[in-house]
Amino acid sequence: MENSNRPLSPHLQIYKPQLTALLSIAHRASGVFLALGTLLLVYWLMALAQGPESYAQAQSFFGSWFGGLILFAWVFALFYHLCNGIRHLFWDMGMGFEIATVYTSGKIVIIAATALTLIAFVMAFAMRGGAV
């Protein structure tokens, strides 16, 4: 009963792309990507727990261009999901549903997520060598 072959009305083919819908699916996509990324977090913790050699291996993976790219994507997904999540929490409290506010808060989320990601990487670069 679930998999009937009845035709669906078109949606992606006819609706004008809007920031609201884009940010919404990005929130879901970033969430799924972050969930997958937890595997990398577990890998890193296990490498640290198993001693200096396995830790060095993990560090060289994240230091490589491929690992670094994944890390950058994960951090951006994290900050995007975090900022848009706060936007969601305001909606949950019943605030910010006016159309203009929705668009403004959406743009703020993108700017904030980008800024936080850049700040994080600048900090990491500046503290190279372990200044705590």
Added chain:
Amino acid sequence: MSMRTPLAQVRGLGSAKAGAHHWWAQRLSAIALVPLFLWFVASLASIATADYATAVAWMGSPLNSALLVLLIGATFYHAQLGIQVVFEDYISTHWLQVTSIILVRFLAILLAVVSIIAVLRIAWGS
């Protein structure tokens, strides 16, 4: 022709019953995760390029290991709830949906326990 009564055929297909709990747990874990992840990323920025000894020392502090354990718990809880909603939306074959949700829940618990044990081992210096 099914021999089940009409009532037996519809049992379990009704309201989510515990749906409100899921909704609130998702929000609560989200609120907790905001400061936890801000702290985590800031900490990571400082120890990411440091050597093994520095990383171990950082994790040895009671505050850092406690926050990390809380982060791990809240993250896997929040992630599992989120993935569950994604499955509920996109997997229409009922048995496959239920199986997938159960598998992800078990995986989340396994990964959370492994991570927490790893953190405690590092923190307690074994």
